[in-house]
Amino acid sequence: MSGVAITGLGALTGLGDTASALFAGLLAGQSAARCLPALSGTPLDVGPLVAASLPGEDNRDGQALLSDRPRATSFLRHAASEALEQAGLASSRARASLRVGVCVATTLGEKAPWLAALASLHKDPSSEIPPVDFGCALPAQRLATALSASRVRVISTACCSSNSALGLSLQWLRNDLCDVVLCGGVDVLQPFVVSGFRLLRAQSPDICRPFDLRRSGVNLGEAAACVVLESERLARARGQQILARLVGAGLSQDAHHMTAPDPQGRGALLAMQRALSDANVAAEAIDFVSSHGTGTPFNDQMEARAIKLLFGDRSRHVPVNSIKGSVGHTLGAAGVLEAVMATHVLRRQQIPATTGLEQPDPSFELDLVMGAPRAYAVRYVLSTTSGFGGENAAVVLASGDEGGVLSR
């Protein structure tokens, strides 16, 4: 199957409001996780979280988490603007003759106004609530309207939503349903999800330590990330630099448990195998794995097992990292955020270390990148995500230059 070009990147994370700031922070080993003063002493005082600030917003204390502002829509629009600017598609004139698709992943969508209205009702059951705009689709619909898009989709398949959205965007382009696809992921921190992760004991009271012996859960984070995808032919015709290529995607379901992954990693393995098959790339060609790496005991164990099953003996020699110790678990944004990181890796040939990882769990037997970034020749990246309900989605990215291709 043919791949498509990535020509624009955008990100808003706890490490900053650009994709470059994200990668610089990752290379520097920074963690944006901290206990948020605004939540101190409340039921939401759950340990380190990763809050992000929109331009003009100072959210270092986490105050915005308690607001009723529609922040998800603003987050998505910010990341989209950056990606479109880099792709030379910021102006409506540049997009005029193109069929633009918008494919957005989210688990929560725009919930803050709805949560605030429910809280008002709780305080005063007789109060009259004005109509509120909320819902999973709202950020995407607003963005699609602003861009005069010809196609729009909202995907909400748990924490693998955005790799699923990348896969769908790839199919749209392969089937010539769009000329350009803006594929994004967004989720912002809200009391709703913070309290829930605490209840499920998935949120760590400590900093997130993916693949570490002491790992104790996620640090929830908020982010938006976007990539601009188009055919390589169109990118060249427009004179755009091909930053990297999205060459394959694969989805699967564990069929095991609603809140725990298959401990054997069979579902995640299936998704990775399907992504490689879709890309027509052999496992031997993969130079780097961007893992889901949430830092929960079960996820990391499952993922390590799946990686070992995929690579066999070679699993000890394929670099693996997780960025969740730096930016937190950003739920519906996670996959696209990792695609942004992977694109930088392919261009810079440097793999960020796994922040928070100090004592690797020896049972994993993986080549975990830790301590410092690693200079490494990377042509193919496998990025994998998994979510509640046993959903899995993986994508394969390749360097922007044609280079040699090691096919199956």
Next chain:
Amino acid sequence: MKLRGYARLRVSSSDSLIEALPESSVMELRAPIVRMDRLCGLSVAVVANLFAQFPALLGEVPPDEVAVVLGSMMGCHKTDEEYYRSFLNGQPSPRLFASTLPSSPNGELSILYRLRGPGLTVTMGPTSGLCALAESAMFLRMQQAAACLVVAVEVSHPVLSSVPLVDSAVALWLTREASGSSLASLTATDESFHAGSAVSALTDLLARSPASAVVVCDETSAHIGAAALNNRHIRSISTPAGAVSGLWALGDALNGPEAAFVLAGVDDSGLAVSAFLTR
């Protein structure tokens, strides 16, 4: 693509879903349904009815090659609301939180029937069911699945929703090839997005649709009043609201007089989606 099986279900929000199960499934599904939230329970109940009516389907394709594709407009908002109220009351419920994802039914269905193909959940407006059908057709066309279990589901409205819904669901089974009898052939899907203008989106879509007969739900019919129709015969069908509307209308069309028809739906955001079927 072949439509091999179809089932639909509408129940009152106070009805027990056990009553909605086919007799052959009650023993097996009673306990799982009791522990599920309404969205998952309804999805499982309609799929149990599908497999009761078309028992051969599950055995025809390896479960690793069956995709589960869900469409829902409101998704798990009812469960979200119940969970958040429990949080505001100081007694948050872990059981409820575990179901606060629109894709929860995908997980429950894959576990119950051991399905390991792709899983995808679409959460748009009332077109979500037709979008799920379109994505399923894509999975089949791109050979990423051999069969798709397509489910559209809506649970009656939470307090703050402005859209009155009833508990309703549709399930259908789509395959790449017909290994047995089929209800209809799905030849193509199409869509058009005209931001904020449902009428423009419909006009655009119907102008390029291949059949003269167009089957819609009542909500879409209201938009068609102003759309350019080019002498097309419109059949409007009363359906439950939300994502189930388009696929619910399909059930009536399968028993209707048209040998070939376009199933069309639209939402207020300006997204129109269609599917072309022949019986």
